[in-house]
Amino acid sequence: MPAYRQGRAAAPGASKLSSNESPHPPLPSVVRALQQQLGGIHRYPRMNAPEIIGRLAERHGVDVAQVTVGAGSVELAAQLIHAVAGVGDEVMFAWRSFEAYPSLVRIAGAVPVEVPLDADHRHDLDAMLAAITPRTRLIFVCNPNNPTGTVVGAAELERFVAAVPRDVLVVIDEAYVHFDRTDYFVGAHRGAGVELFRRYPHVAVLHTFSKAYGLAGLRIGYAIAPADVADSQRKVAVPFGVTELAQSAAVASLDAEAELAERIDEVVAQRERLFALLQDAGWPAVPSEANFIWVPAGDRAVELDELLQAGGVVARTFPGEGVRISSGSASDIDRVADALARTARTEASA
Ligand SMILES: *Cc1c(COP(=O)(O)O)cnc(C)c1O
Numbered sequence: 001m002p003a004y005r006q007g008r009a010a011a012p013g014a015s016k017l018s019s020n021e022s023p024h025p026p027l028p029s030v031v032r033a034l035q036q037q038l039g040g041i042h043r044y045p046r047m048n049a050p051e052i053i054g055r056l057a058e059r060h061g062v063d064v065a066q067v068t069v070g071a072g073s074v075e076l077a078a079q080l081i082h083a084v085a086g087v088g089d090e091v092m093f094a095w096r097s098f099e100a101y102p103s104l105v106r107i108a109g110a111v112p113v114e115v116p117l118d119a120d121h122r123h124d125l126d127a128m129l130a131a132i133t134p135r136t137r138l139i140f141v142c143n144p145n146n147p148t149g150t151v152v153g154a155a156e157l158e159r160f161v162a163a164v165p166r167d168v169l170v171v172i173d174e175a176y177v178h179f180d181r182t183d184y185f186v187g188a189h190r191g192a193g194v195e196l197f198r199r200y201p202h203v204a205v206l207h208t209f210s211k212a213y214g215l216a217g218l219r220i221g222y223a224i225a226p227a228d229v230a231d232s233q234r235k236v237a238v239p240f241g242v243t244e245l246a247q248s249a250a251v252a253s254l255d256a257e258a259e260l261a262e263r264i265d266e267v268v269a270q271r272e273r274l275f276a277l278l279q280d281a282g283w284p285a286v287p288s289e290a291n292f293i294w295v296p297a298g299d300r301a302v303e304l305d306e307l308l309q310a311g312g313v314v315a316r317t318f319p320g321e322g323v324r325i326s327s328g329s330a331s332d333i334d335r336v337a338d339a340l341a342r343t344a345r346t347e348a349s350a
């Protein structure tokens with residue numbers, strides 16, 4: 001089994017654009033909420049996380065029995081696999097997609113089935129439908145997809161969900177949905193996933209506080225799933241995975257959505273700038289609806305990685321395939337601009 005590879009650390013002063021984190025420091029209101037919890041850390045957290053689960057159920061118009069929280073949505077992805085798949089069962093996802101999926105599937109004793117993205121780096125939903133077998137138990141649809149930033153539209157996704165047998169759980173991983181500016185994004189912080197959850201009995205949705213909400217270091221995400229699946233998730237969960245600190249920071253973040261929305265808009269603006277910079281420099285950037293840009297540079301991936309590093313920028317590189325660069329702060333993207341301009345100058349003088 002391959003070990004999970006974390007986005008590379010950055011030297012002090014360098015721009016860490018390797019893990020799709022928020023470039024913004026925590027909100028003051030979140031820091032205050034955490035400070036109020038510090039005196040209680042000799043106690044175990046409440047496993048039923050009543051406040052945050054109540055808030056999330058209300059916000060999405062679902063029942064509290066359908067909401068679970070975990071130590072990041074990656075834990076919930078693991079719970080969902082364990083809840084529905086056993087040894088020899090198949091769990092399908094597109095590839096390339098979130099790097100954690102194959103490992104999580106193997107840990108459960110199940111078989112990962114990887115269906116290649118299409119030529120536009122998007123989910124090939126027809127190929128995924130064709131790959132369903134009697135052993136298929138769960139299908140991940142990462143929307144927008146990590147690392148390519150592409151989205152499956154709401155109508156397309158609904159056609160897919162409708163065609164999947166009802167005994168196969170479709171898990172729509174919306175870790176980056178807040179950065180999506182297409183019609184996929186339905187209403188305030190509701191990707192199409194929750195709408196499909198309402199309409200179909202075999203849909204679950206994953207959301208996280210790690211990306212748009214800037215709480216990656218605290219580890220909290222949530223799933224919205226059919227109540228029987230959520231029950232199974234609670235049984236397979238490692239007890240006490242979500243701390244009171246994480247629960248209170250998540251509640252404080254929901255209270256600060258207007259402030260967070262401004263930050264999200266800023267990240268989206270920098271993403272567009274990053275895309276234009278890469279395109280102007282002749283790199284094959286893929287239009288993105290997430291907080292990163294995928295550059296399918298193929299044989300030149302390492303070259304791009306090295307020139308970014310020389311400019312003090314750490315990205316996520318898949319040698320021979322491409323480079324994923326997170327949308328950072330304006331000054332992070334200034335650095336990318338400088339690094340790209342430097343190579344242009346070098347080439348011009350060569
Ligand atoms: C980052 C990410 C997650 C979740 O991260 P957590 O920090 O565990 O919530 C889930 N899915 C995808 C596709 C991601 O990129």
